[in-house]
Amino acid sequence: MPTIALTAVRKSYGTHPPAIDNLDLEIPDGSFTCLLGPSGCGKTTTLRMIAGLEPLDAGSIEVGGRIRDSVERGVFVPPEERGMGLVFQNYALWPHLTVARNVEFGLRVRKVRATERAERTMKALKMMQIDWAADRYPAQLSGGQQQRVSLARMLVINPEVLLLDEPLSNLDAQLRLEMRAELKRLHDETGHTIVFVTHDQLEAMTMATHVVVMNKGEVQQLAPPLEIYHRPANTFVAQFVGSPPMNLFDVGTDESGPFRGAVHDRIVAERPELNGALRTVGVRPEAIRLSARSAAADSPPGGLLEFDATVTTVLPTGSSTTVSLDAAGTELYLVSFQPVTATPGDTARCSIDLTDLHLFDGARARLPEPSAARPSKENTAP
Numbered sequence: 208m209p210t211i212a213l214t215a216v217r218k219s220y221g222t223h224p225p226a227i228d229n230l231d232l233e234i235p236d237g238s239f240t241c242l243l244g245p246s247g248c249g250k251t252t253t254l255r256m257i258a259g260l261e262p263l264d265a266g267s268i269e270v271g272g273r274i275r276d277s278v279e280r281g282v283f284v285p286p287e288e289r290g291m292g293l294v295f296q297n298y299a300l301w302p303h304l305t306v307a308r309n310v311e312f313g314l315r316v317r318k319v320r321a322t323e324r325a326e327r328t329m330k331a332l333k334m335m336q337i338d339w340a341a342d343r344y345p346a347q348l349s350g351g352q353q354q355r356v357s358l359a360r361m362l363v364i365n366p367e368v369l370l371l372d373e374p375l376s377n378l379d380a381q382l383r384l385e386m387r388a389e390l391k392r393l394h395d396e397t398g399h400t401i402v403f404v405t406h407d408q409l410e411a412m413t414m415a416t417h418v419v420v421m422n423k424g425e426v427q428q429l430a431p432p433l434e435i436y437h438r439p440a441n442t443f444v445a446q447f448v449g450s451p452p453m454n455l456f457d458v459g460t461d462e463s464g465p466f467r468g469a470v471h472d473r474i475v476a477e478r479p480e481l482n483g484a485l486r487t488v489g490v491r492p493e494a495i496r497l498s499a500r501s502a503a504a505d506s507p508p509g510g511l512l513e514f515d516a517t518v519t520t521v522l523p524t525g526s527s528t529t530v531s532l533d534a535a536g537t538e539l540y541l542v543s544f545q546p547v548t549a550t551p552g553d554t555a556r557c558s559i560d561l562t563d564l565h566l567f568d569g570a571r572a573r574l575p576e577p578s579a580a581r582p583s584k585e586n587t588a589p
């Protein structure tokens with residue numbers, strides 16, 4: 208299966224700034240890669256350029272080492288010759304054709320013999336577990352079943368690459384869940400390179416082997432989902448992925464609040480090399496712990512950041528509780544998987560393990576973690 212490489216790709220629809228500007232992106236071979244980002248960030252444009260449905264203004268696209276599009280070299284391979292299967296949000300089945308006829312259509316166009324057509328159609332329908340509906344018409348199927356048929360219609364032509372643009376957005380919550388599992392199974396079974404556009408972070412995090420977070424036509428980070436969550440490359444990714452989002456607060460030398468100054472001083476005492484660089488600190492809501500107010504609160508044990516905060520709201524969801532806090536003017540979200548007894552107006556003692564803090568510089572990019580190989584104080588004596 209091929210790697211898809213976009214190099215210095217630019218696309219403008221005549222407006223400024225361009226929808227995509229100088230995009231470099233390498234979608235790994237055999238990956239299930241989700242393009243994730245807010246509305247208008249350029250996900251669909253990127254997918255359509257890979258498919259050959261949108262001409263580039265500059266740059267090139269290679270698939271499996273073969274140039275598919277290059278403005279500089281004057282190469283353009285039309286969509287039907289790119290060996291890619293496409294499924295869009297609107298699954299567009301022909302209403303007057305049965306499910307089987309819809310699926311075999313691509314094979315008829317390619318002049319495949321009738322017996323082979325029937326075999327391949329049945330195989331694709333079985334793979335999507337919709338073979339029982341072969342003789343039905345689309346109108347006799349639910350939205351999720353129709354979506355399975357449109358996936359079978361794409362699979363039957365055995366494409367090297369599957370391009371899916373928000374194919375689940377018309378489905379209800381239960382069907383979405385089922386189709387996510389279905390797509391994941393499909394990827395495991397076929398090993399196809401799948402590129403999937405979504406603005407739903409849960410969809411991306413649960414299905415993808417790789418997530419590309421985009422913003423304003425630029426790639427913010429490409430990494431496996433858990434790395435995106437645990438090691439976001441910058442504050443945009445940190446806040447876009449996660450719900451409630453990562454808490455971010457500016458620190459640095461300006462003493463705009465006792466909590467901020469204290470956090471900065473504490474971190475810099477541990478890692479002096481960050482003095483002057485550290486500007487923003489992030490903490491995931493589930494990394495903040497609530498504890499009863501203790502007499503020993505003023506002398507926290509090493510490695511913990513402790514502070515008092517006023518509880519502003521408590522939102523139980525059943526499996527967890529989201530609490531919003533005001534810590535000396537800094538608003539924070541906390542998620543607890545234990546029962547929360549605090550109520551709005553209470554002062555709560557909170558703690559954060561220092562190793563759970565995410566540190567960002569003035570350009571809002573992640574600061575490097577301390578090197579594991581860094582010698583400890585004990586063995587640095589001359």
Ligand SMILES: Nc1ncnc2c1ncn2[C@@H]1O[C@H](COP(=O)(O)OP(=O)(O)OP(=O)(O)O)[C@@H](O)[C@H]1O
Pocket residue numbers: 220226244245246247248249250251252253406
């Ligand atoms: N045909 C078009 N004509 C003019 N501008 C366009 C066209 N298609 C897209 N754009 C603009 O290009 C930018 C990127 O659009 P694109 O559809 O790729 O974003 P997206 O991330 O897929 O958004 P969404 O999640 O809302 O579908 C947006 O600013 C959009 O308004």
